[in-house]
Amino acid sequence: MRERIKLPMTELEERLKICLSARPDIQSHILTGQELAEYTAWMAKEYGPKLSPEVRKSMMDDIHGEKRGQMMPIGQRLLTNPSDTGALRQLSTRWGNQEEGSYIHPDQDISAWQMIRYMPAHWHRNQYFEIYYALSGDCPVHFTNEVVTVSPGTVLIVAPNVPHANPCYGDDRVLIYYCVRSSTFDEVFWNQIPSGNLMSGFFRQALGGKQPNSYLHFETNEDPEIRDLLEGIFLEYQGDQEYSSKLMNAYLAACLILLLRRHEGSVRLPRSEDFYWKHEYSAILSSIQTDFATVRLEDLAKQFHYSEKQIRRIVLNSTGMSYSDLVTKLRMERAALLLRRRTTTTEEIAAATGYASVSSFYRSFTRYYGCTPLEYQKRMAEES
Numbered sequence: 495m496r497e498r499i500k501l502p503m504t505e506l507e508e509r510l511k512i513c514l515s516a517r518p519d520i521q522s523h524i525l526t527g528q529e530l531a532e533y534t535a536w537m538a539k540e541y542g543p544k545l546s547p548e549v550r551k552s553m554m555d556d557i558h559g560e561k562r563g564q565m566m567p568i569g570q571r572l573l574t575n576p577s578d579t580g581a582l583r584q585l586s587t588r589w590g591n592q593e594e595g596s597y598i599h600p601d602q603d604i605s606a607w608q609m610i611r612y613m614p615a616h617w618h619r620n621q622y623f624e625i626y627y628a629l630s631g632d633c634p635v636h637f638t639n640e641v642v643t644v645s646p647g648t649v650l651i652v653a654p655n656v657p658h659a660n661p662c663y664g665d666d667r668v669l670i671y672y673c674v675r676s677s678t679f680d681e682v683f684w685n686q687i688p689s690g691n692l693m694s695g696f697f698r699q700a701l702g703g704k705q706p707n708s709y710l711h712f713e714t715n716e717d718p719e720i721r722d723l724l725e726g727i728f729l730e731y732q733g734d735q736e737y738s739s740k741l742m743n744a745y746l747a748a749c750l751i752l753l754l755r756r757h758e759g760s761v762r763l764p765r766s767e768d769f770y771w772k773h774e775y776s777a778i779l780s781s782i783q784t785d786f787a788t789v790r791l792e793d794l795a796k797q798f799h800y801s802e803k804q805i806r807r808i809v810l811n812s813t814g815m816s817y818s819d820l821v822t823k824l825r826m827e828r829a830a831l832l833l834r835r836r837t838t839t840t841e842e843i844a845a846a847t848g849y850a851s852v853s854s855f856y857r858s859f860t861r862y863y864g865c866t867p868l869e870y871q872k873r874m875a876e877e878s
Contacts (some may be wrong), residue, residue, distance in 0.1 A: 499610055499629060499725050501668050504831040510612035514535050514663070524636055525616040527590025531583075531586045533614055536676045587839035592620045594675060604679035604742045606731040609633070609669040619654075623679040623701075624671055626650040626660070627724050631667030635660045637707035640765060644669065647716035649753060651723075653701040653708035670728055674746065682747040686754060691759055692813065692820075700763045711762035712753050723749040774798055775808055782809070786824035788846035791817060826862045827859075829855070840867055 501513075514521055520533055588596055598605045615636070626635060626644045633644045634651070636659045644650050652658055654676055662669050687694045700710055714720050716877075722746045730738040730745070759780035762773040778798055782789055796803045809817045825847040832838045832846065844855035859867050 499728065500648055501629070503665055504609065507611045509541065510610065510858060511665075513541065514614065520614050521663070525614050526589065526662070527618065530589050530616040532844045535768075538583040557644065567692070588801055589616060592618055592622075594621045594673075598622060600677060602731075602739045602742070603675045604727060604731065604739075604746060605673045606728040606742075607671055607673075608728075609660060609662040609667075611662050611664065612668060613662070615659040617657050617659050619657055620652070620673070621654055623651045623654060624672040625658060625674065627670050627672075627721075629668040629670060629725075630667075631664055632662065633662055633667050633669040637709070637764075639706055642709065642711055647714045647721075649712040649714060649720065650702065653711075654706045657706065668740055670724065672724070672727060672746075677743045678743065681749050682743065686708050686747075686751050692783045693761065693776060696812070697761075697762055697775070707786040709764055712757045713760055713762070714753070717735055717752070717756065720749055721751070722750055773877075775812055778805065779812060782820065783824060786821055786828070788847060822858065822862065825849075826859060829859060829867070830863070830870065833867055834874050836871065836875075843867070 514585055517533070517536075525533065555571065597607075626633070627649055628644045628646050630646060635642045635644055635650060640772050642650055660669065660671075684698075687697065697710060703706055726745045727742045727749075730742050760773060760778040761776045763776070778794060781794065781797070789807060790800050794800075798805070800808070806817045809815065809820055813820055829843050829847045832843045839844070841852055841854070844852045847855065849855035849858065856866060859870070863870055865873070
């Protein structure tokens with residue numbers, strides 16, 4: 495395990511803290527892109543003339559960075575001339591709608607940044623996926639109709655084109671965010687999820703961008719491997735060494751796989767107008783999917799402190815299927831898979847899918863697929 499990343503307050507952040515304390519009106523609400531640009535112009539006018547060229551350049555590097563090549567010239571213009579209305583308009587537009595080209599290098603698929611502390615929070619949309627991870631402190635991420643708190647161990651994945659804002663006001667708050675091309679996210683996330691996974695439909699709905707708060711919220715209990723991978727992406731991006739781009743992609747893929755393997759059952763999904771999702775629902779569905787061969791309704795009710803009737807309603811509302819139909823579907827899909835592999839006897843398949851006898855398995859399979867297990871196996875062999 496590598497040494498933990500430490501990111502103390504920078505000179506820029508100390509100056510931003512002073513500026514923000516002088517403007518309580520700015521602290522009290524989330525700004526628009528226009529308001530943030532105007533605030534930046536106010537800072538440039540109030541403090542710009544007092545800064546040496548060296549400090550001014552350092553501040554611009556911290557705010558925009560060399561890798562945000564499209565942003566730096568605009569910021570330099572505004573810092574030099576706070577009355578430059580053209581620069582003000584460009585900053586407003588680009589802060590409100592953040593393009594891939596401004597935050598992700600053309601030769602890379604991922605970028606990794608530290609949220610600048612005391613930079614006023616502003617509403618913005620991204621063209622890319624954004625992943626938040628807090629190294630310390632509690633950092634709220636605002637959506638239009640709810641707030642998600644990102645604490646150490648939280649992984650928050652925000653879909654493209656979703657209005658959100660992330661105030662980071664506190665010396666101890668260290669929030670890292672990762673910008674991921676949509677094409678890359680599709681490749682390293684969706685391709686990892688088996689087609690029969692019960693949660694995959696909810697993941698796609700949650701990240702479809704059709705809701706005002708499209709996100710996936712994982713609580714990892716500060717899983718050390720996930721933290722190592724996310725810190726590794728950050729260090730590779732900041733170091734910019736040979737093969738960094740490939741390593742970052744590999745780290746991200748491993749991180750997302752571990753999230754699915756270890757924490758899928760505790761994922762939290764956005765609130766919906768149609769269905770109020772509670773985070774324990776994902777654990778219920780995950781438990782059914784994992785233990786479909788032995789799962790019992792009464793045991794689920796005791797484990798999750800719901801009545802059996804409530805469990806049935808949760809499953810129906812979540813999947814559109816009755817509890818018994820869902821369990822049968824999972825058992826039959828597993829049986830069909832084992833039959834196609836042709837390495838397991840019918841007796842073993844019956845036991846593996848939760849049937850007390852081969853005859854009861856035969857009846858259920860024949861009713862579900864319209865043919866016996868042996869006929870199904872023969873048909874699959876002919877088709878291949």
